[in-house]
Amino acid sequence: MISTENISKKYRSELVLKGVSTILPTGKIIAFIGSNGAGKSTLLNIISRLIPPSEGSVVIDGKKTSLWNTGDLAKTLTILGQSPQSETRITVKDLVSFGRFPHSNGETTPDDERAVAEALNITGIETLKDRYIDELSGGQRQMAYIAMSVAQDTKYILLDEPLNNLDMGRSVKIMKLMQKLVKEKSKTIFVVVHDINFVSFYADYVLALKDGILKYQGETESIMRPEILSDIYDIDITVENYRGKKICIYYK
Amino acid sequence: MPAFFVQFIVLAMLALCSLFIGVADLSPSGIFRMNSEQIDILSISRIPRLCSVIVAGASLSVAGLIMQRITRNRFVSPTTAGTMEWCKLGVMAAIICMPEASSAMRVFGAFAVSLAGTFFFMAVAGKVQNRGIILVPLVGIMMGGVVNACSTFFAYKYDIIQNMAAWLQGNFSLVIAGNYELLYFSVPLMFAAYFYADRFTIAGMGKNTATSLGLNYKSIVNIGLVLVTVISSITVVGVGNIPFVGLVVPNIISIFKGDSVKNILWDTAWFGAALVLLCDIACRVIIYPYEIPIGVVLSIIGSFIFLGLLTRKPRHA
Numbered sequence: 001m002i003s004t005e006n007i008s009k010k011y012r013s014e015l016v017l018k019g020v021s022t023i024l025p026t027g028k029i030i031a032f033i034g035s036n037g038a039g040k041s042t043l044l045n046i047i048s049r050l051i052p053p054s055e056g057s058v059v060i061d062g063k064k065t066s067l068w069n070t071g072d073l074a075k076t077l078t079i080l081g082q083s084p085q086s087e088t089r090i091t092v093k094d095l096v097s098f099g100r101f102p103h104s105n106g107e108t109t110p111d112d113e114r115a116v117a118e119a120l121n122i123t124g125i126e127t128l129k130d131r132y133i134d135e136l137s138g139g140q141r142q143m144a145y146i147a148m149s150v151a152q153d154t155k156y157i158l159l160d161e162p163l164n165n166l167d168m169g170r171s172v173k174i175m176k177l178m179q180k181l182v183k184e185k186s187k188t189i190f191v192v193v194h195d196i197n198f199v200s201f202y203a204d205y206v207l208a209l210k211d212g213i214l215k216y217q218g219e220t221e222s223i224m225r226p227e228i229l230s231d232i233y234d235i236d237i238t239v240e241n242y243r244g245k246k247i248c249i250y251y252k
Numbered sequence: 253m254p255a256f257f258v259q260f261i262v263l264a265m266l267a268l269c270s271l272f273i274g275v276a277d278l279s280p281s282g283i284f285r286m287n288s289e290q291i292d293i294l295s296i297s298r299i300p301r302l303c304s305v306i307v308a309g310a311s312l313s314v315a316g317l318i319m320q321r322i323t324r325n326r327f328v329s330p331t332t333a334g335t336m337e338w339c340k341l342g343v344m345a346a347i348i349c350m351p352e353a354s355s356a357m358r359v360f361g362a363f364a365v366s367l368a369g370t371f372f373f374m375a376v377a378g379k380v381q382n383r384g385i386i387l388v389p390l391v392g393i394m395m396g397g398v399v400n401a402c403s404t405f406f407a408y409k410y411d412i413i414q415n416m417a418a419w420l421q422g423n424f425s426l427v428i429a430g431n432y433e434l435l436y437f438s439v440p441l442m443f444a445a446y447f448y449a450d451r452f453t454i455a456g457m458g459k460n461t462a463t464s465l466g467l468n469y470k471s472i473v474n475i476g477l478v479l480v481t482v483i484s485s486i487t488v489v490g491v492g493n494i495p496f497v498g499l500v501v502p503n504i505i506s507i508f509k510g511d512s513v514k515n516i517l518w519d520t521a522w523f524g525a526a527l528v529l530l531c532d533i534a535c536r537v538i539i540y541p542y543e544i545p546i547g548v549v550l551s552i553i554g555s556f557i558f559l560g561l562l563t564r565k566p567r568h569a
């Protein structure tokens with residue numbers, strides 16, 4: 001279980017995250033929503049120890065992040081940053097294999113190879129496996145990074161805008177893959193998604209941030225309400241029912 | 253493994269050429285009828301020279317490869333980061349402080365000064381990194397220029413300029429048995445680089461990716477810098493400044509085989525050895541029976557390739 005205790009983040013004198021305290025559910029897809037600059041990436045990066053909070057602490061499975069050995073934590077939690085970029089020219093297969101690094105420390109076992117093959121398979125990028133990542137399209141590269149996170153096979157998977165650059169079909173595929181990981185491998189997935197209808201259809205639980213404050217949290221159903229969404233995004237949003245799910249309309 | 257086989261043949265042929273070129277008469281056909289004088293030439297001069305060329309070429313290329321990964325910049329190398337210049341300053345400091353300094357002491361001086369200098373470079377590079385990938389090597393070259401000026405100034409002041417000249421231009425012609433063996437310490441360092449290969453590649457993908465994969469980013473970068481400065485120091489003390497090898501070799505290999513350190517370490521070492529060997533042979537035959545210092549030839553070739561790399565189209569949008 002992951003919980004945050006009153007975490008704040010200050011850049012120079014500006015507070016971009018203000019006293020976020022919450023207990024995050026497990027075994028679910030948990031969506032983080034909020035407008036640009038609301039503090040979603042900052043929160044995810046603090047939870048995954050990539051940046052230290054200015055105040056407060058994060059507890060993962062009963063231990064503060066600062067007390068975790070970083071190598072051990074990498075077997076429990078992985079984060080895929082918002083638009084990861086690298087000039088390094090490596091093949092898709094090498095990239096995905098690096099997901100096994102926390103387990104293998106460079107000495108690949110048959111288990112690792114199986115995990116890599118499976119990650120390539122379920123993300124549907126087997127045919128790209130010998131291509132260099134700097135020669136892929138933006139969406140293909142995004143899929144390769146997602147495959148790396150899947151190969152890491154951690155209990156908690158944090159994905160910051162994984163649908164970036166992906167077409168609708170691929171986006172649906174990734175969300176379904178997350179559902180599968182949650183159901184079959186009891187993973188807990190934290191994901192930042194901007195398209196609110198993807199949240200409505202695939203997320204189990206939602207955290208909504210506004211101006212660095214965790215303003216709403218709850219089951220997806222309870223967040224998909226026009227007054228809440230209008231408040232979060234500062235535009236009028238109409239919510240309709242469609243086949244038992246909520247669908248948000250914000251085009252004017 | 254046909255590729256490996258080809259590489260071996262190429263290196264072996266270059267090595268044979270290297271052994272049988274020189275003022276003293278020595279020919280492959282006479283190899284079984286050598287007199288003791290000829291055996292001496294081989295064992296005191298030709299073989300040590302060959303070995304030092306191979307080790308220096310291979311280890312400097314590996315150093316460049318490591319540096320490019322940990323700085324995340326393919327234009328950085330011991331030459332363009334100024335590391336070689338810091339090494340020279342260190343050697344000079346060692347000579348001034350202890351005129352009778354042994355080679356080991358000189359390596360130590362070079363290492364201490366170049367490690368500090370390279371950390372300084374990394375700190376400055378971190379500050380200017382976002383303003384363009386080209387700026388980082390330019391800063392390194394500029395700092396190297398300043399350091400070089402300081403070295404020259406002190407060399408004049410303490411009247412050791414003659415002594416220093418040997419380090420200004422790398423030169424394999426002074427290598428003889430007994431004065432180059434220090435270079436062999438670079439060999440285990442290359443094995444250490446292989447041990448850390450994946451870690452260097454992952455560090456090259458950025459601090460966040462490296463941390464998410466459980467690496468201690470800072471310590472990997474530091475280990476890399478120590479390896480690079482030790483290799484550079486050993487080379488500068490052993491044979492002098494061999495420029496641009498660490499820059500061009502990993503870049504050329506990268507075009508064909510990518511950047512994964514584990515996959516290309518052997519190719520990089522091989523190509524570095526072959527390139528320096530080829531240049532060394534060229535230096536000895538161009539104005540035969542005289543010799544051009546290899547630093548001159550490599551500077552010319554290296555700066556043209558560097559220009560080519562700078563103007564190469566970026567590979568992705």
Ligand SMILES: Nc1ncnc2c1ncn2[C@@H]1O[C@H](COP(=O)(O)OP(=O)(O)OP(=O)(O)O)[C@@H](O)[C@H]1O
Nearest residue numbers: 011012016034035036037038039040041042043082
């Ligand atoms: N390194 C930094 N230095 C200064 N300010 C920063 C830094 N990183 C983020 N910020 C600021 O913190 C605030 C929150 O940023 P954050 O990246 O968490 O937003 P976000 O919710 O992920 O937005 P987006 O949807 O655009 O990704 C923003 O106002 C941003 O300008």
Ligand SMILES: [Mg+2]
Nearest residue numbers: 040041042082
């Ligand atoms: Mg963000």
